[in-house]
Amino acid sequence: MPKIVDHDQRRQEIVEVTWRFIAREGIDKLNLRDLAAAAGYSNGALKPYFPTRDALLEATFNFVADATNKRVEANAMRLRGALAIEAFACEVLPLDELRINEARIAVHFWNLALAEPELAAANAATMDQWRTWLDRWLGQELGERHAQATFVRDSLINFLMGAQVSSVLDMAANSGQSLVDQLKYHLQMLNRIK
Amino acid sequence: MPKIVDHDQRRQEIVEVTWRFIAREGIDKLNLRDLAAAAGYSNGALKPYFPTRDALLEATFNFVADATNKRVEANAMRLRGALAIEAFACEVLPLDELRINEARIAVHFWNLALAEPELAAANAATMDQWRTWLDRWLGQELGERHAQATFVRDSLINFLMGAQVSSVLDMAANSGQSLVDQLKYHLQMLNRIK
DNA sequence: CCGTATTCTCTACATTCATAGAATAACAAT
DNA sequence: ATTGTTATTCTATGAATGTAGAGAATACGG
Numbered sequence: 001m002p003k004i005v006d007h008d009q010r011r012q013e014i015v016e017v018t019w020r021f022i023a024r025e026g027i028d029k030l031n032l033r034d035l036a037a038a039a040g041y042s043n044g045a046l047k048p049y050f051p052t053r054d055a056l057l058e059a060t061f062n063f064v065a066d067a068t069n070k071r072v073e074a075n076a077m078r079l080r081g082a083l084a085i086e087a088f089a090c091e092v093l094p095l096d097e098l099r100i101n102e103a104r105i106a107v108h109f110w111n112l113a114l115a116e117p118e119l120a121a122a123n124a125a126t127m128d129q130w131r132t133w134l135d136r137w138l139g140q141e142l143g144e145r146h147a148q149a150t151f152v153r154d155s156l157i158n159f160l161m162g163a164q165v166s167s168v169l170d171m172a173a174n175s176g177q178s179l180v181d182q183l184k185y186h187l188q189m190l191n192r193i194k
Numbered sequence: 195m196p197k198i199v200d201h202d203q204r205r206q207e208i209v210e211v212t213w214r215f216i217a218r219e220g221i222d223k224l225n226l227r228d229l230a231a232a233a234g235y236s237n238g239a240l241k242p243y244f245p246t247r248d249a250l251l252e253a254t255f256n257f258v259a260d261a262t263n264k265r266v267e268a269n270a271m272r273l274r275g276a277l278a279i280e281a282f283a284c285e286v287l288p289l290d291e292l293r294i295n296e297a298r299i300a301v302h303f304w305n306l307a308l309a310e311p312e313l314a315a316a317n318a319a320t321m322d323q324w325r326t327w328l329d330r331w332l333g334q335e336l337g338e339r340h341a342q343a344t345f346v347r348d349s350l351i352n353f354l355m356g357a358q359v360s361s362v363l364d365m366a367a368n369s370g371q372s373l374v375d376q377l378k379y380h381l382q383m384l385n386r387i388k
Numbered sequence: 389c390c391g392t393a394t395t396c397t398c399t400a401c402a403t404t405c406a407t408a409g410a411a412t413a414a415c416a417a418t
Numbered sequence: 419a420t421t422g423t424t425a426t427t428c429t430a431t432g433a434a435t436g437t438a439g440a441g442a443a444t445a446c447g448g
Contacts, residue, residue, distance in 0.1 A: 026309040033434095048396090165356070169307055197415040197416075225405060235426070
């Protein structure tokens with residue numbers, strides 16, 4: 001009997017190599033030959049695991065989104081109110097090398113999503129998730145049905161998305177410390193509208 | 195003597211066709227043949243005006259940035275304080291078809307800038323401009339050297355950038371009205387920290 | 389040590405596309 | 419009209435790259 005490979009695990013490995021590659025080089029530089037080489041294989045070896053380039057990209061984006069979500073679930077779900085919001089935002093904000101790379105991938109992803117409705121839908125689903133979480137935590141903090149809860153929620157999300165972009169494009173002007181300060185300002189404003 | 199073409203004007207025309215093309219189809223779909231056709235020319239005709247595809251893209255991005263800047267200068271520069279900030283933000287926020295298209299281009303641009311330091315530098319220069327403007331207006335509104343002016347400024351910029359992304363990727367959840375409400379919330383917070 | 393199922397390598401093919409450059413057309417001045 | 423210069427078209431070339439698939443390599447049960 002032949003060499004046996006755990007296909008799911010192999011797929012996982014490939015996806016991890018892919019996301020690192022994209023974070024480092026960008027999607028435009030990603031071709032299947034170089035990627036296979038980076039994963040330690042040769043030209044056609046990835047095809048059995050991902051039939052097309054697009055399938056691989058989609059899996060990679062899902063992987064990154066999942067990683068963020070899992071961190072949120074691990075660190076924010078057990079908290080309430082403003083503390084939960086802070087923990088959530090800290091998992092999303094690009095404060096360390098890992099999350100900066102995730103932000104880079106996110107920007108690439110948004111660009112692709114402009115042309116592919118399926119990717120845009122995947123993104124919209126994540127945003128829905130975020131809104132649901134924030135609604136709960138803002139409800140705990142401000143009381144249910146606070147008049148401004150919706151604006152606060154959406155502007156916080158927009159702030160987080162903008163931070164992903166600016167931290168990656170204009171790193172000098174957007175240190176982690178600066179982002180944390182901005183987040184604190186947002187949270188402080190929460191107290192003022194209570 | 196031969197047919198005379200105003201090269202600058204021709205370049206301008208080409209850039210305008212290009213930005214409309216990108217807004218409609220996305221950068222990935224943009225190839226020089228189709229673009230030339232859209233501009234009413236045939237295959238190689240654009241080369242004398244823009245030697246390479248990249249040169250054309252760069253000119254197009256500069257054109258869009260200039261357009262926004264000019265609107266800001268026309269509408270916000272004669273105002274002061276919070277009113278100026280509001281006018282500025284309204285020129286940047288994707289509130290109508292034109293600005294939604296500009297947001298689309300911005301997302302494409304950010305994606306490219308991840309791989310090309312020159313484009314990132316161009317973006318950083320615009321962000322510097324924005325910061326300078328906001329510093330002035332925030333100074334007028336909050337008084338010079340207000341302790342939180344920096345956070346407010348940067349978080350406002352991040353909000354504006356995030357709004358560009360979310361309005362284009364998740365249009366259903368980010369109507370113009372919603373964005374205006376979020377902006378008003380930001381401005382209202384300005385009053386509270388005075 | 390052999391046979392077989394699976395994995396992987398490697399070459400090849402098809403397509404897309406930017407770019408070059410020769411050929412042609414358009415035009416103004418003489 | 420003729421001519422010379424510029425503008426534009428059109429075909430060709432070469433590079434990059436996704437994808438396919440034959441065959442080699444591999445690992446494992448007998």
